[in-house]
Amino acid sequence: MNSAHLFPVFDGHNDTLTYLFRSPERSFLQENSQGHIDLPRARKGGFAGGFFAIFPRSTSQQGQKPGTSPTGERSFPALDPQQAHQFTLSVMAYLFRLEKEAEGQIKVVRTGEQLAWCLQNDVLATVLHFEGAEAIDPNLDALEVFYQAGLRSLGLVWSRPNIFAQGVPFTFPHSPDTGPGLTDAGRELVRACNQLRIMLDLSHLNEKGFWDVARLSDAPLVTTHSNVFAICPSPRNLTNKQLDAIKASEGMVGLNFALSFLREDGHNNPTTPLDIMVHHIDYLVERMGIDHVGFGSDFDGGITPSQDIGDVTGLPRLISALHNHGYDDAALRKLTHENWLRVLRKTWQS
Numbered sequence: 391m392n393s394a395h396l397f398p399v400f401d402g403h404n405d406t407l408t409y410l411f412r413s414p415e416r417s418f419l420q421e422n423s424q425g426h427i428d429l430p431r432a433r434k435g436g437f438a439g440g441f442f443a444i445f446p447r448s449t450s451q452q453g454q455k456p457g458t459s460p461t462g463e464r465s466f467p468a469l470d471p472q473q474a475h476q477f478t479l480s481v482m483a484y485l486f487r488l489e490k491e492a493e494g495q496i497k498v499v500r501t502g503e504q505l506a507w508c509l510q511n512d513v514l515a516t517v518l519h520f521e522g523a524e525a526i527d528p529n530l531d532a533l534e535v536f537y538q539a540g541l542r543s544l545g546l547v548w549s550r551p552n553i554f555a556q557g558v559p560f561t562f563p564h565s566p567d568t569g570p571g572l573t574d575a576g577r578e579l580v581r582a583c584n585q586l587r588i589m590l591d592l593s594h595l596n597e598k599g600f601w602d603v604a605r606l607s608d609a610p611l612v613t614t615h616s617n618v619f620a621i622c623p624s625p626r627n628l629t630n631k632q633l634d635a636i637k638a639s640e641g642m643v644g645l646n647f648a649l650s651f652l653r654e655d656g657h658n659n660p661t662t663p664l665d666i667m668v669h670h671i672d673y674l675v676e677r678m679g680i681d682h683v684g685f686g687s688d689f690d691g692g693i694t695p696s697q698d699i700g701d702v703t704g705l706p707r708l709i710s711a712l713h714n715h716g717y718d719d720a721a722l723r724k725l726t727h728e729n730w731l732r733v734l735r736k737t738w739q740s
Contacts, residue, residue: 396719398509399705400727401440402644402686403519403593403615408445409690410488411481419492426689426701429495432514435702436709438727439499439508439515441543441591441614444481445691446474446524466550474524475532482539485518498540502735509727517734519591519614522548522557528575530582537586542738543614544583545591546576546599549626554579557594562656563623566632571598572606580606589737592616593626593686600632609737610641615686617643617651618673624651630677637678642733644686645670647694660696664711667695671712671725680721684729 406427410418413425421430427437446469489496496514499505508515518540526532533541547557554576556569572580580603583590592600593613604611613636619627628636628643636643645667649658652666674683687694689702698707709722717725 397436397709397722397726398438399436399440399685399709400438400505400509400515400730401689402684402730403441403443403521403591403646403691404687404689405443405445405521405691406689407442407481407485407516408447411484418488419495426687426694429492429514431702435705436726437514437702437705438512439505439517440687441517441519442485443519443521443545443691444478444525445521445548446477468551469522469524471524471527471553474522475527478520478525478536482518482536485516489516500540500542501740502731502738503740505731505734509731517542519543519545521545521591521594522550522552523554523579524552526554526579528553530579533579533582533586533588537588541588542734543589543591545593545595545614546572546579546603547594549594555599556596558596558625560650561625562650564625565597565623566600566619566625566627566629567597568625569596569598571596572602577602577606584608587738587740589734596625597629597632601635604635604639607639609639610733611636611639612641612643612733612737613686614644615646615648615688617646617670621670621673622651622654622656624656626651633674633677637682640682640733640736642682642684642729643674643678644684644730645674646692647685647687647689647699648692649695650692652695658693660693662695664695664698664708667699667708668711668715672715680724681729681732684725684727 416424499515546555549557555572558568591614593616617627619629650656
């Protein structure tokens, strides 16, 4: 089964853009052994595009994004908005320069029509995503400017508080019910994103915030990189009630490949087999239906099953495992890219 051509993968979340900006020695256009994604490896793995996140990190955080260990209470203080704003501008500029340098091999997509064209023409589709809204001011002036520049997906929070909402800590095991809901500014941000047709990503958001968005938003509810709480009791994962609400809204969930959100014990055992990923997908499909599930790898942000997935070139092995488990071609097309295209077209109305 040549999954790279039959089932191009549009991915719900990666941190490659932020990783590249922070690692100037790493080239995206040349194959290398650093990180999870570069363009040549993406071609080999059938990776057709995805949400490329900008993740501002405070100076107190060391190394890559935390959240890869189940031990201890791991929460983070609010980030300085000015620092986040400047970092976000710099990474956006980096992306646009990369798009130009790639000479037609990469496109920052702003409409569903553009995304569909990229999937059909072997051009890597990049959706600009903010992982946390710290770069946006309370008056939402920056939101309008970022939208005009290409922002099409916004995570209200990462796993820390901001002026809009509160994220869940990296504590295991723990309920996602970890604090208050949206602030007044957060509710205004949801309404503004609905008006602009910016997709809201509810990954990292605590449970009260999730239900506030569910009551306010007129768009499909989406978590780009989250898993099943009933299997892995991390606060980053979704309860059955949340899954039901996502289905009712015609939204979807992107399966997170990070081990700490997959395994029942939350541990980062790199020899973990693909069976655990298939188990989460089975649960999501049985609970919500095949139309509401996709991939949200968290490449370059989490630790993946290194033997069976490793990096982006491991995607065909996951697709083969799903095929061998009983998912037919129509189901695999939905899981790999068609569901994301449907949700984005409905959200963006384009």
